[in-house]
Amino acid sequence: MIDATVHIPSSASIGHHVVIEQGAVIGENVQIGHNSVILAGTIIGDDVTIGCNAVLGCQPFKNARVKHDVSQQGALVIGKGSRIGNGVIIYAGTELGEGTMIGDLASIRERTRIGHSTVIGRSATVECRTVIGSRCLIQTGAYITADMVIEDDVFIGPEVSTSNDKYMDRKPYELAGPRIKEKASIGNNATLLPGITIGKGAVVGAGSVVTKDVPDNITVVGVPAKPITVHLPQSGEEDQS
Numbered sequence: 001m002i003d004a005t006v007h008i009p010s011s012a013s014i015g016h017h018v019v020i021e022q023g024a025v026i027g028e029n030v031q032i033g034h035n036s037v038i039l040a041g042t043i044i045g046d047d048v049t050i051g052c053n054a055v056l057g058c059q060p061f062k063n064a065r066v067k068h069d070v071s072q073q074g075a076l077v078i079g080k081g082s083r084i085g086n087g088v089i090i091y092a093g094t095e096l097g098e099g100t101m102i103g104d105l106a107s108i109r110e111r112t113r114i115g116h117s118t119v120i121g122r123s124a125t126v127e128c129r130t131v132i133g134s135r136c137l138i139q140t141g142a143y144i145t146a147d148m149v150i151e152d153d154v155f156i157g158p159e160v161s162t163s164n165d166k167y168m169d170r171k172p173y174e175l176a177g178p179r180i181k182e183k184a185s186i187g188n189n190a191t192l193l194p195g196i197t198i199g200k201g202a203v204v205g206a207g208s209v210v211t212k213d214v215p216d217n218i219t220v221v222g223v224p225a226k227p228i229t230v231h232l233p234q235s236g237e238e239d240q241s
């Protein structure tokens with residue numbers, strides 16, 4: 001069902017059983033796979049490809065246990081040339097920059113900002129209000145908590161987990177996700193505790209639990225993570241080892 005007031009450019013390709021609600025905007029050369037649902041007000045830029053069974057522009061919901069405000073989200077905006085995989089769910093009020101890629105089954109909550117050319121891997125979860133820079137690689141199954149800042153060119157390995165509530169709702173704590181500065185790399189299965197900063201170009205080894213700030217260009221490993229003396233070359237920088 002496509003709302004009669006929505007303009008579908010002749011260059012667009014729309015699969016079977018697609019739903020497009022009132023107020024949605026569909027750009028030139030957009031491709032939408034079978035069974036996908038484009039909810040009211042969603043703005044899809046030119047040259048965007050969407051897989052099958054995606055749900056785009058969802059409104060958040062809550063119950064008595066949820067404290068944050070879920071009203072007034074604004075539109076979901078998907079930047080030109082982005083690729084959205086099969087079964088992806090993205091909430092309203094989120095903005096994806098140009099050329100982003102969202103892997104199959106990934107889920108992105110409301111009011112998130114993602115820069116251009118960033119990859120969100122298969123089955124990754126990005127919670128609400130988080131800001132992610134450009135050219136980041138966030139790999140399969142990563143859990144990106146709410147209220148995080150991830151700067152440009154950050155690498156986050158598979159199944160990395162981040163947290164924003166130090167005392168797990170048992171005593172007052174101002175929710176604060178980790179901040180990951182530009183060009184930092186986080187290895188597989190690492191856990192980042194709330195409120196910490198991972199410095200520019202820093203490296204967190206696979207499986208580490210990071211409990212404190214990591215300075216720029218320092219590598220930490222272990223539980224709890226401690227510095228070791230190695231330095232990974234940054235992209236464009238020669239490996240001197």
Ligand SMILES: CC(C)(COP(=O)(O)OP(=O)(O)OC[C@H]1O[C@@H](n2cnc3c(N)ncnc32)[C@H](O)[C@@H]1OP(=O)(O)O)[C@@H](O)C(=O)NCCC(=O)NCCS
Binds near residue numbers: 188203
């Ligand atoms: C942190 C890392 C970059 C260090 O690599 P490296 O510079 O080659 O370091 P080495 O392998 O020489 O290890 C140096 C020491 O740190 C230890 N170490 C390395 N990585 C570790 C880790 N993740 N946890 C605990 N200890 C670690 C080594 O056992 C070694 O200890 P030793 O000196 O007592 O023998 C690497 O081990 C790592 O964890 N990479 C992440 C890989 C990843 O998750 N990729 C993402 C997607 S594929």
